[in-house]
Amino acid sequence: MPDSTGRADDRLVARRLDADEIADFHDVAAAVFFNRPGPQERRRYLDRFGSERFHGVFHRERLVGGGGAFARTITLPGERQCPAAAMTGMSITATHRRRGGLTALVRAQLDETYRRGEQPISILLASESGIYRRFGYGIATRQARIRVPGRAAFRPGLDTDGLVDEVECAPDDPRLLLPYTEVSAQRTGWLQRDHRHWAQILGADAPDDPPRFAVHPQGYAVYRVAPAFNDLGAACTVTVVELVAATPQAYRSLWRHLLDLDLVAEIAVDSVAPDEPLLDLLSDLRAPRPQLSDNLWVRVVDLERALGARRYARPVEAVLEVTDRLCPWNQGRWRLRVESDGTANAHPVTAAPHLRMDIADLGALLLGGTRLGTLAAAGTVDIVDRGVARDLSAAFLEDREPHCPEIF
Numbered sequence: 420m421p422d423s424t425g426r427a428d429d430r431l432v433a434r435r436l437d438a439d440e441i442a443d444f445h446d447v448a449a450a451v452f453f454n455r456p457g458p459q460e461r462r463r464y465l466d467r468f469g470s471e472r473f474h475g476v477f478h479r480e481r482l483v484g485g486g487g488a489f490a491r492t493i494t495l496p497g498e499r500q501c502p503a504a505a506m507t508g509m510s511i512t513a514t515h516r517r518r519g520g521l522t523a524l525v526r527a528q529l530d531e532t533y534r535r536g537e538q539p540i541s542i543l544l545a546s547e548s549g550i551y552r553r554f555g556y557g558i559a560t561r562q563a564r565i566r567v568p569g570r571a572a573f574r575p576g577l578d579t580d581g582l583v584d585e586v587e588c589a590p591d592d593p594r595l596l597l598p599y600t601e602v603s604a605q606r607t608g609w610l611q612r613d614h615r616h617w618a619q620i621l622g623a624d625a626p627d628d629p630p631r632f633a634v635h636p637q638g639y640a641v642y643r644v645a646p647a648f649n650d651l652g653a654a655c656t657v658t659v660v661e662l663v664a665a666t667p668q669a670y671r672s673l674w675r676h677l678l679d680l681d682l683v684a685e686i687a688v689d690s691v692a693p694d695e696p697l698l699d700l701l702s703d704l705r706a707p708r709p710q711l712s713d714n715l716w717v718r719v720v721d722l723e724r725a726l727g728a729r730r731y732a733r734p735v736e737a738v739l740e741v742t743d744r745l746c747p748w749n750q751g752r753w754r755l756r757v758e759s760d761g762t763a764n765a766h767p768v769t770a771a772p773h774l775r776m777d778i779a780d781l782g783a784l785l786l787g788g789t790r791l792g793t794l795a796a797a798g799t800v801d802i803v804d805r806g807v808a809r810d811l812s813a814a815f816l817e818d819r820e821p822h823c824p825e826i827f
């Protein structure tokens with residue numbers, strides 16, 4: 420409709436979608452991601468996730484985009500469980516891009532997340548790595564893509580126990596649920612799952628391509644095989660969906676089982692932690708050719724609560740000066756005080772800062788996988804007091820690399 424100047428109103432406006440509108444958004448998102456879901460697939464998605472929070476982007480009352488902010492729980496350092504708004508399916512239809520649609524959407528989602536007060540952080544996996552820093556998201560975890568030749572040997576002296584079995588599993592099978600529940604509560608970056616997430620991850624909607632399962636009393640592997648036979652013989656590829664092990668023995672035994680499958684030329688995993696133990700088990704350490712990229716992006720929505728939600732490796736006291744363009748309530752100086760038991764609190768102060776950083780850098784640090792010194796070397800964090808910064812860096816760091824193994 421023309422405005423008072425006679426021009427058409429070209430603004431894109433974001434607002435919360437009601438239950439009826441979520442189905443329309445699902446169609447918009449499917450087109451954006453080049454999918455053509457059948458009616459059954461659409462219905463299943465809505466049955467599973469229709470109760471989550473969705474926002475839409477409108478142009479003159481036409482729905483042209485949107486995205487979800489799903490309620491998940493993530494493990495933070497110190498085995499602390501933290502609610503997180505998991506952003507997913509962010510979509511703007513091709514005819515309405517680069518007009519501020521995503522910007523309006525992210526603002527609306529962050530405002531609502533803060534107002535509701537349930538989730539101090541927002542998380543996402545980015546389709547392209549250039550999009551989200553401007554919205555205050557930082558790369559909190561990294562992933563490696565690996566390709567291991569079939570039958571690749573372990574270093575000498577690494578035993579396995581032969582307790583792996585090939586079985587059929589339903590999404591609620593305790594042989595999956597029990598190891599996952601145990602490991603996900605310990606590993607920073609892992610998400611808690613309910614039956615909806617399991618069904619989604621195990622492809623319960625795609626009966627023509629069911630995954631295979633190898634189980635061990637303390638773990639499991641979910642994988643698919645792409646058969647391939649050429650002039651020289653078999654050259655099948657195993658793609659590991661996930662391998663979860665609660666003990667080193669289960670881990671080695673499951674990997675040995677996959678590596679020794681006959682007819683397989685290569686075992687592929689698209690996302691493992693950069694310090695995946697397999698990389699230290701193989702006798703040819705160069706064989707997996709790990710390719711690093713970004714994994715989980717974290718956005719601190721409520722600084723005070725987010726910094727208090729994890730445990731730290733050592734006591735420290737530091738004043739951080741934080742800039743935050745989108746969430747001004749985070750902007751300013753904060754004293755972070757970590758006690759000897761690793762718990763912490765943050766309070767606004769006026770004291771001189773020891774460090775200055777953008778909120779995206781705090782998101783990058785929160786899971787303990789990014790070094791403060793690296794951000795300082797890149798010049799995105801400004802260190803005023805080097806001694807305090809060194810102590811703070813050590814307090815933030817995790818023993819193992821955090822990683823989010825799940826696509827959401």
Ligand SMILES: CC(=O)SCCNC(=O)CCNC(=O)[C@H](O)C(C)(C)COP(=O)(O)OP(=O)(O)OC[C@H]1O[C@@H](n2cnc3c(N)ncnc32)[C@H](O)[C@@H]1OP(=O)(O)O
Nearest residue numbers: 507508509510511516517518519520521522543545546549
């Ligand atoms: C968590 C997830 O869901 S990730 C999935 C993201 N979605 C997709 O990849 C689906 C295909 N792409 C799209 O739907 C759209 O292009 C989106 C959602 C990525 C961007 O939507 P738009 O409405 O065009 O973004 P908007 O106009 O608000 O742009 C905001 C800024 O981001 C920049 N930007 C937008 N898309 C990209 C991109 N793919 N790469 C780099 N920068 C980008 C814009 O140039 C703009 O920069 P500025 O602030 O300096 O001017």
